[in-house]
Amino acid sequence: MDVEILARIQFAFTIAFHYIYPPLSIGLGLVMVFFEGAYLRTGNKQYEQLARFWTRIFAVTFGIGVATGIVMEFEFGTNWATYSRYVGDIFGSALAAEGIFAFALESGFLGILLFGWNRVSPRVHFIATVGVWLGSMFSAVWIVVANSWQQTPAGYHVVGEGIHARAEITDFWAMVFNPSSVDRLLHVWIGAFLAGTFLVLSVHAYYLLKNRHVELSKRAFKIALSIAMVSSLLQLFIGHRSADGVAHNQPAKLAAMEGHFDTLAPAHMYALGWVDKESQTVTGIGLPGGLSFLIHGDFKEPVKGLNAFPEDERPGAVNAIFQFYHIMIAIGMFLIALSLYAGWQWWRGKLFEKRWLMWVFVWAVILPQIANQTGWFAAEMGRQPWVVYGLLRTSDALSKAVTANQVLFSLILFSFIYSLLLALFLYMMNKKIKHGPVEGTLQEHRPKQEGMVEGMEG
């Protein structure tokens, strides 16, 4: 295989694996802020118990997120040297800002969040929790800004020619607020809220089904469900805005998402379908002229199709992009229906009586994860063949000094390590969830620290 394919597989693999964890950290962070805030306000020990329990889960997701995130930061330099030289002037300031404003805040307060329960007052601990959560939110800001700049470059000019060409920043704020960054950031944030809240919903639904920690779980479930209802509905509007942005800024990507080829025809919007690239047709069901309506407000108006772009300037994997995009939308719709239905049952006072609904929530944890992944795959594959839209091709962005064997070596290395990490992660989560927020470990006063440990070692 050639270096380009291997490097792309490696990047896709390492980023997809990494992206399991940060959305969980952001979403769980939000829920923890609610739990701990409720504890501070009401003084109810159950909220403290919830906050402590979810902090332990958070620690595992955060730890793996950091370790796999460092890989991402260095991978630009190792595998994509030409890209790094080309975009460093612009992209670098976003990454440096992430490190200094977001990651430092997050990791700095993490020590207090995890180990500070007995060392600082509840109020300071709450501040640390908020600090960690805000840090994770800010990380998303800088990373999404950088990625959005690759989708819709702004605030730059290109200097130099050939191998020395690079983009230089001319306007920092135009770069930060490039045409797609705000919509995409909101989309990512809410996707993360959904990932975190559905994990909380899943675990507490499981406890309710097993008749464990019942009162505690009902409290947690209601808080998480409230966040899930708001988030899933907001995601509909934000997602729509994002699609609207793609239509204006990256028409080739939008055309691929809906499998639209013919420029002179109105474009349809599918609920599901299959794209045949050879015959340039989509077999499926959907709203005829829907995409035309989305863009122009008219079902009959033609939309720029893939054929309007030269063969080497449009994404290749049209069916894959179509499928990823539609899986994301289908899941988004299902999450709205699920959380609203549960909200309605809550209002009727019958939420916790419906065992089948609780089982749905137990398994629904996987859905926001799939939606987050497929959404990114659609966004990134839809940008191809460009790594920076319209400026730099993916095939030109590689490290010229790196050989296929080196990339293959590191790909095998990371496949091995990440498989191990995933197994450990699932094992640990399972263990912690089975163990649960144990009653009776709450300290009314500071614990006898040394004694406890010796007891444990027994």
Place this chain on the structure above:
Amino acid sequence: MATFLGLDYPTLWFLVVGGVFSGYAILDGFDLGAGAWHLFLKKEKSRRIALNAVGPVWDGNEVWLVIGGGALFAGFPVVYATLFSSMYIPFMLFLAFIIFRATAIEFRSKEEMAWWRKTWDITYSLSSIMLSILLGIILGNVLQGFEIGADYEFAGNWLNFFNPYAIILGVTTLSLFMMHGAIYLTMKTEGRLFTKLKLLLRRAIIFFILMFVITTAYTLIYFPHLSDRFKEVPILFIFPLLTFLTIANIPRLVNKSKYRSAFLFSALTVSFSLAIVAIELYPVLIPSTLDAANSITIYNAASSEKSLSILLTIAAIGAPLVLSYTAFVFWTFRGKVKLDETSY
């Protein structure tokens, strides 16, 4: 070219990057050093105390590496791209060990089984040792330079990165971190573990001084050009002199049981050593052994002046923030390690 305090922007950013990596080496240096000693501690409780001495801070310490990587990418994209793509294999190994170390810290104490803890103890210690050595190997190659073509791409064989000088620097880095880590652990422990660590600390100091002498001699004999800068500007001799005095002060303070001051001086040793490296190289960042014209300097590698001015602003706002949370966290977890139900 715009200047601030008489220094041009690339030089200022060079100082920022140097400061960040020096902060990283000081902070993660003691974690890695403590990790390297891990298997020398035999009792389960000793190992847990040692692990929890770095527990609340190691992650924050590693952030300095992330900031350093970002700072290179942002200010000197050519260095970032060339260094990482040239030293592909050493960096991939480095990343693998970073993950292994993080995983070991996170999972070690989560199960009671002896085989589980033993496996993670070995992983933790070995990763800490390998990370220290790899950092030294990377530094050693940057000091010597390597084959860089006119397009800033690597044109050599990556196996040569594991050359004798680089390996000597790797071991020296390990010895420095082990001394630094041993002082840190001594500061954080009490009782019999403390007594044991005092003994290990003595060995660490001897190991480091030995490696320091070997590296200095090797550099002066085989790479005499690296000391040219000091001959040109004799006032700079103050840095090697300060380094010697700082190192000499460490055993003195340890003998007097002043561990906190000893820790400060081992931190100074780390930053003075890096200052010497910076003085030897400046304004070159990676010398090319093919043609001096291909060497990557702070000028041909730098981002635009506009970009550097933004970065300097970000650094000026961010640095006090980072320093203040770092200080707050260290202050919260000051004193001897106490294990409780939240510990690793």
